[in-house]
Amino acid sequence: MKYPEIAFEPFFTWVNRPRILYAPGVRKEIGFEMSQLGGTRVALFTDRGLVNAGVAEMVIAEVKNSVLELAGVFDGVLQDARIEVINAGAAFYRSVNADCLIAVGGGSVMDTAKAVNIMIGSGDHDFQPLADQAGLWDGAKPLAPHIAFPTTAGTGCEITSAMVVLDTKAKAKLSVTHPYCNADLALLDPELTFKLPPKITAFTGMDALTHAIEAALSTGAEPIADALSLHAIRLIFKYLPKAVREPQNSEARGNMMLASTMAAMGFGNTMTGAVHALAHALGALYGIPHGLANAIMLPHVMAFNIIDERSEKFRMIADAMGIEVGKMDPQMAAAAAVEAVKQLLATIGLSETLKDFAVPTDRDALQPLVELAAADGQIGYNPRYVEEDDILTLYQQAH
DSSP states (O other), rough: OOOOOOOOOOOOOOOOOOOEETTTTGGGGGGOOOOOHTOOOOEEEBBBHHHTTHHHHHHHHHHTSOOOOOEEOOOOOSEEEEHHHHHHHHHHHHHHSSEEEEEESHHHHHHHHHHHHHHHHOOOOOOOHHHHOOBBOOOOOOOEEEEEEEESSSTTTOOOOOEEEEEETEEEEEEEEOOOSOOOOEOOOOOGGGSOOOOHHHHHHHHHHHHHHHHHHSSTTHHHHHHHHHHHHHHHHHHHHHHHHHHTTHHHHHHHHHHHHHHHHHHHHHOOOOOHHHHHHHHHOOOHHHHHHHHHHHHHHHHHHHHGGGHHHHHHHHHTTTTOHHHHHHHHHHHHHEEEEEEEETTTTOOOGGGTTTTSHHHHHHHHHHHHHTTTTTGSSSSSSOOOOHHHHHHTTTT
């Protein structure tokens, strides 16, 4: 297709602080790279699932074979970065006298490690007051040396300067930003994703796709994010089915890992939109894993967002998906993009709806969910203004 001229705001900012190393087996560089950052005694953060699967050991072994000293392994991270777990993680870091940290895991682990590092830097013992501030920029300073190994290809948490934490008492997911919370170095080693089960591969991949599509459609979109987001969409449509079908296919795993990181670079600078706002509420009140909640809501919100002002952007997204859009007008291309997402969900075996998680359909029962989504900070970046009645309808459509 001939790319259209897309208008953008005459002023925007762009940040991409972490250095990135990519290679199958790049974990072997951990000793040299952490030493360059000044770390000597490592506290490694992960979860028990990755320990039991032997994935955490793939990094632990390289730490032990290096000049680094392993101070300890904290494997108590649960689904979603929870404030009480973050507090326990910071206490652990101090108890083992660590001077640097490594995160090995998906979004929950990497966001937990970010929050722990902020607490170490600030000297705090409770993350709740920090989470309540949302933006931790005033007086922020660089933190302890921090390297992240993502073990899924979806969240992109290894490079973003924000984290989502679950306040279990308030039953709400809170977005917190800090200019130095992301890893100093992201080591992208696709071999760490080989043991990821097909279903988790599928919905974390859909998380990355949601990041890319929402970044491209965001009210904060700009040319740099467009370039990254559209190429991420290309890679995801080409390689996600293969990564689900062939878990040890290094080419597919590697390209999905790159797509996830590129999508995160995009949304980390432009923010996301209504899919994320609605998914955050579903995670907080019904415990639906974030990537799966995004996968369920994505086609419904895309269909809602097909509006004249952004239809050329939708056409570019459809083209990136591999759709022949040459003879389509923008509205037709946008509708085709929605259908392509539905087809991708079927291909990778994601058939869940909100009914599978006992989410109600009547207005009164849905109201807490609607209010939580309406208050989410991401909804303001959606290309189409979203009323509470719209949120209610979207949840009902996804049932």
